[in-house]
Amino acid sequence: MADVKVGIIMGSQSDWSTMKQAADILDELDVTYEAKIVSAHRTPDRLWDYGKSAVDRGLHVIIAGAGGAAHLPGMMASKTRVPVIGVPVQTRALSGVDSLYSIVQMPKGFPVATMAIGAAGAANAGLMAAGILAVSDPDLARRLDDWRAALSNSIPDEPQDE
Numbered sequence: 001m002a003d004v005k006v007g008i009i010m011g012s013q014s015d016w017s018t019m020k021q022a023a024d025i026l027d028e029l030d031v032t033y034e035a036k037i038v039s040a041h042r043t044p045d046r047l048w049d050y051g052k053s054a055v056d057r058g059l060h061v062i063i064a065g066a067g068g069a070a071h072l073p074g075m076m077a078s079k080t081r082v083p084v085i086g087v088p089v090q091t092r093a094l095s096g097v098d099s100l101y102s103i104v105q106m107p108k109g110f111p112v113a114t115m116a117i118g119a120a121g122a123a124n125a126g127l128m129a130a131g132i133l134a135v136s137d138p139d140l141a142r143r144l145d146d147w148r149a150a151l152s153n154s155i156p157d158e159p160q161d162e
């Protein structure tokens with residue numbers, strides 16, 4: 001696919017309903033992306049190849065979502081200098097706190113920009129990726145400014161009875 005600058009990767013098909021929130025934001029902002037299942041545990045060679053080729057393939061940002069023992073974002077950050085945004089997927093057993101701790105506590109030298117647990121984190125990952133690309137893309141910067149203004153304008157001044 002031509003000019004794909006954002007890679008969305010996730011550990012499992014079961015992560016897609018969460019990670020789709022990132023994809024939806026990128027769609028809204030007209031940012032091209034690819035979405036792939038890349039598991040640190042189940043497809044380590046795929047992870048390796050993805051990280052190794054990320055710079056040469058022109059990726060500018062990688063959004064990586066995983067749940068539980070969520071090694072994917074950290075492993076990807078260790079394999080490529082392309083910035084990695086980590087999304088802790090909510091789990092049933094520990095509500096995603098396990099995912100959060102697995103992603104956020106990276107050792108010095110291999111950062112992962114870690115978002116909130118779950119859908120909000122995935123949506124914010126899309127916005128963060130767009131913000132990074134907008135630094136050098138004035139058209140996208142305008143679209144992102146408009147998106148942010150529309151969100152602000154949608155917030156009422158006063159609460160209503162529900």
Ligand code: RP5
Nearest residue numbers: 011012014015066067068089
């Ligand atoms: C992780 O294990 C995935 O990121 C997913 O969140 C979790 C569970 O995967 P499935 O058993 O649902 O495939 O690697």
